[in-house]
Amino acid sequence: MPYLVKTEPSVYSIDDLARDGETIWDGVTSPAGVKFLREMKNSEMFVIYHTGDERTSVGLAKVLSVDPSDPKVPVVRIKYVKRLKTPHTLSEIKANKLFVGSPLINQGRLSVVPLTAAQYAWLTGE
Secondary structure, eight states: OOEEEEEOTTTSOHHHHHHHSEEEEOOOOSHHHHHHHHHOOTTOEEEEEEOTTTOEEEEEEEEEEEETTSSSSOEEEEEEEEEOSSOOBHHHHHHSGGGTTOHHHHSTTOSEEEOOHHHHHHHHTO
């Protein structure tokens, strides 16, 4: 299942991930977000979304590993893949019928959001 993960660009941006190459994805505290992190599988792709003033999908990353042994938050190692050729703003996402009923729209504070295959394809242009 593809996902979308949110990050505040002033804290850790797609440019930071591109520079680092890979990192541990942490800082998720909501029970639903933690649940989705635990469900991630090796090699799954996900969309990086900048929150704050940007509110835009910006890039792609891949799950390298998921270690669920921490009872509070699983350790998810991710790898930078690329920037999106066509980023999509929150306004564009909300206007797209593919996202009706999506937690991305209905639960705006959720930091990890599952996507349907169609939503992922639209966001990534793939």
